[in-house]
Amino acid sequence: MAIKGNLKEASLPDVLQLLAMGQKTGCLALTDRSNFGYVFFERGRITYASIVNRRDRLGDLLVKNGLLNPVDLAAAIEEQPRHPGVRLGELLIRRGAITRDQLEQYIRIQIEEAVYFLFTWTQGTFSFEPEQRPEEGAMLVSINPENLLLEGARRIDEWSLIEKKIPSLDLVFEIDRSKPLASLELSDDQRKILPLIDGRRSVQELIEESGMVEFDVGKALFGYIQAGIAHPVGRRQAQVKEVPQARIDEHRNLGVAFYRTAMYDEATREFRRVAELQPRNVDARFHLALIGLRKGDDRFALRYLREVVEIGGPRATVFHSMSLALERLGRVADARLAADEALKLAPKRPQVLLSRAVLLLKAGEAHEAAEAFREYRRVMEGKRVPPAYYAFAVLAEAAAGAPDAAIRLGEEAIAQHPHAAPVYLHLGSVYERKGSWEKAEAMYRRAADEDRELPQAHKALGDALYRRGAYDDAAECYGRAARLNPRLGDDVYFRMGNIHYKRMERQQAVELWRKALEINPQNSVVRTNLELVESVLR
Template sequence: MNRRDRLGDILVKHGKITQSQLEAAVHRQTKEHGKRLGEVLVAMGVITQADLERYMRVQIEESVYYLFTWTQGTFNFEADVRPGPQDFLVSINPESLLLEGARRVDEWSLIEKKIPSFDLIFVVDKDRIAISESQLTDAQQRLLPLLDASRDVNQVIEDSGLGEFEIGKALYGLITAGFVHRAGRTTTGADAEITDARVEEHRNLGVAFYKTGMLDEATREFRRVAELRGSDASAHFYIGLVALKQARWREAMEALRLAAEKGGGRPAVFHNLGFAYEQLGRLDEAEAAYAEAAARARTDAKVYLGWGVVALKRGDYGGAAGRLDRARELFGQAPPPAWFWARSLAAAGAGEFEQAEELAEDGVEAYPSHAALQNNFAVLKELSGDLTGAEDLVRAARKNEPSLPQLSKNLGDLAYRGSRYDEAWDAYSRAVELAPELGDDVYFKLGNIAYKRNNRELAAQLWRKALEINPKHELVKANLDTLSALS
C-alpha cells in the first residue's frame, strides 16, 4: 500500500491526531497483539469511533482509486473468504466507487499533461493572484503556501494532508489560470553527475542562442536549466533578460525576482529587475531594486541613470538630478541620449527652465538625429515662446523618425495654436493612426476642428472618444451637452 494511504498518516494529515500520538499508538500496538491501529487509537481516546469509521472509508477509497492508475499488475481471487471478527465493517457502494475511479482516470489524463512528474517544483505568481478576481477552491488556498519553489509535488502532497488526486486537480487549475509556474525539479544523488553535464550543455546552448539573437531558443534552453536545477539563479536571470528584450515585462519581473531570491546577488539582477518594475509602472518597487543595484555597484553609470529616471517618474526632481549628475560623472564626456532626455526633464520639473533648455540643446548637438531629444528641445522652446524654433525642431525630428506619434501630436499642437487647422488635422490624424490611445486632448482638438468644419456628427464621435479615454474631461462634456441641445 502507498504510504500516504496508511490510516495513521491519513489521520495525522487531517489533524485528527498528532505525530507523537501516532507513535505512541504504534508502540502500544506492538504490546497488544491482534489489535488494529484504529482500535488502539479509539481505546486511547484520541479519536472517536465515528472518526475511525470515516477515515477507514477514506483509506479504502483512496487505495482503490490508486489501483485505477496501474497499467499492469497481477491479482489473486480467493473464494469464500470472509472478514474476521471486528468491531465494525465499512460498507461502500461498488458502483459509486467504480464510477468515481473512472472519472478520476479521465481527469488525471488531463492533469498529467501539466504535471507529468511528481519531482517537479512549482512556484506561485503572487502578483497575478493579487490582481485576479478568481475565486480559489479550499484545496487551492491550502496549496498556495506550500508552493514556495523549495518543495516538489511529492513533498507538497506529504505536507498538505490531501490526496494525490486532490493535489493534482487543485494544482492543474492553478497552472491553467497562470497563477503557478514550474521552477525546476528535484534530482537524486545518482542523477547528479548526469544532471550537471546536461545543465552545462543547456546553459552553453542558451548563452549561444542569446548572443546570436535567437531569443525563443535561448529561453527554451534556460528553462530546461531551471527545471534540471531549481536553485540556478543565472538561468532565471537570462530568462528575464530575454523577456525584457521581447517587452514581456511581467514575465521578466517574475524571472528576475526569482533570480534574486535564489542568490543572484549581482548588481545586474537588481538593475534589470528595477527596469522591469519601471515598465510595469510599479515605481516604488523599481526604486527599491535600483537602490539595491546602486549599493552593489557604486561606480556603474547605467545603474545611476536608471535610478534617476525612476526618481523623475516618481516626481522626485531633486533626487533625479542628483542621481543623474552622478551618472554624468561616471559616464565621462559622452553620456547617452537617455541621460540628456532625463536630465533636461528633471530640470524642467524643478522649474529650472533655462537650465533645462541648455541641457536639451546640448543633447541635440551631441545627437543631432535623435528624435526624442529634438522633441524635448522643441517643447522647451515652445514654453519659452520661440514657436518658430520649436516647429523647425519638430519637423526635423519627424523627418528623422516619422513613426514617433508624439512628434505628429506636437506638430499638430503648434499648428492648432497658430490656427492652421488643416495642418493640425493632418498631424493629429497621423498621431492617432500611430497610437490610437495617445491622449484625450488629441481627440478633443480633432473634434473641435470637425465642429469648425460644420461636421457635427464627426465632432461628436471624436469628443466621445476623448471622454472614453478621460471620463473627467469637463470641456468635452460641455461640448457634447451643447451639441445635444442644438440637435
C-alpha cells in the same frame, strides 16, 4: 529590414544567393529542431559561420594534418582559462606553434564546412538580422557564397548516395583483408583512413582521428564499400556519461544563441529546460527575465528576477532590471525602491545612476533628479554619454527651474547626437515653456522627421500647429500619432474632434470626442461638447 522564413519553402542556397546578390551585411540564424547555426555576411560575402554545440575541431585538424604538436595544443588549452576572451588560435600563434596563415587556412575550412553542413538542413526556420556582426575577437574570412553554392550542391548530390550506405556515424566498418588492395587506385583520403578502419572504430571516430571533415571521410569510405572492400560489422553504442553539466551547457549554449538572434520563444524553451535540470541555476532564470524584458512581458520578467534574488542573493544587475520592469508597469514608487537597492550594491555603475535619475524625474522630484543626472555625468567623465541621458536631463534642468541650463544641455546633445528624436522633442518642450513658440515647433518637426514612428513627436507637432491655427496640418499630425498609439491621450481626440467640428463635420467630431471620453471619463469639457452637439443632432 529582417528577413524570416521556413527552410521548407525557401532552401538555404536560395537564401544565401539572395543575401549575396543584395550585398547584405548581418547575421543569418538557422534552427532545425534543437540545432542552431549562424552565418555572418559583410557586403554579401560570408565572413564567419558556426553551429552551436558542434565540436570545435580546429586543434584536432591542425594536429592530425601535422601542423601542430599535440603538446603545444594541450598547453594552449590549459592556458586559455587565464586569458578570457582570447581564442585558442590566437594563443597558438602567440606561442609560435602555428603561423597566422595556417590558422586562417583552417578557420576558412571550418567556416566552409559549417555552411556545407547547414545545406543538409531541409526543415526549420531562418532569420536574417541586418548589421549584426560576429563577437569581438572572431577571426573573419571573406568567402564568395557562389563558390560554396556550387560545391554545396555537388556535396548534397553525392551525400544522398553516401548516406544510403552510411546512414549513421555510429556504424563500425572493417576492411576485408582477403581482397587485394594493390589493384585499386586509392585516393589520398582513402589511404589516410585505411589504417583506422579496423572493425572497432565508428565512422564518427574515423572523422575525429583522421583530422578530415565528415564529407571527405564519408566519400572515402563509400568508395571502399562500393568496391566490396569494406562492410559494416555493427554499431558503436553512444556511451552514456553521467555528466549533467554537459547537457545543461548544451541547452544553455542554444539558449544564448537564440537570445542573441532575437528568437525568444526558442530561447525560453532552452533556458526553461536548464532550470528544470538544475533547479538552482541562477543564470537560466536571469536570461528568462531578460527575455521577458525584451518581449515587453514585464510580469514574466519580474517572476524570474525574484527567483534569482531568492536563489542567488541580491545583485545590482537584478535590482536594476527589476526597476526597469516596474517602471514600465507604471509602478514608479516600487521601481524607485529597486533602483535604490541597485545603487547600494553598485554606487558608481552608470546604468544604475541613469535609471535612478529618470525615476526621480518621473516621480516629480525635479531638483533631486537634476542632481542625480549631474552625478551620472561626473561618473562618465571623459566618456561619450547616450542620447537618453540628454533627453531626460534636459527635462530635469527645466523642471528644476533652470531652462537656460536645459537649453545649453540640449544644444550639446544635438551636437553629440544629431539624429536623436527624443532630444529634439524634450528640448522643444523647454522652448515652449519659455514661450519660444517658433523654436519649439521647429524642434518638434525635427523630432518627427528623425523618427517617423515616435507618436509623442507627432502629437507635440500637432499641438504646436493647432495653437497657431494650422488645423489641417495639425489634424494630419494627430492622425499619425493616434495610429501609432491609439491610447496616447484624450487631448489628441479632443482636438481632432474640435477640428472636425470647425469643418462642420459634426458626426466625425462626436465620434472623436467619444474616444476622448473613453480614455478620460473625467474630461468635463469633452462631456459638455458632446452633450451640446448631440442635442442638436437629435
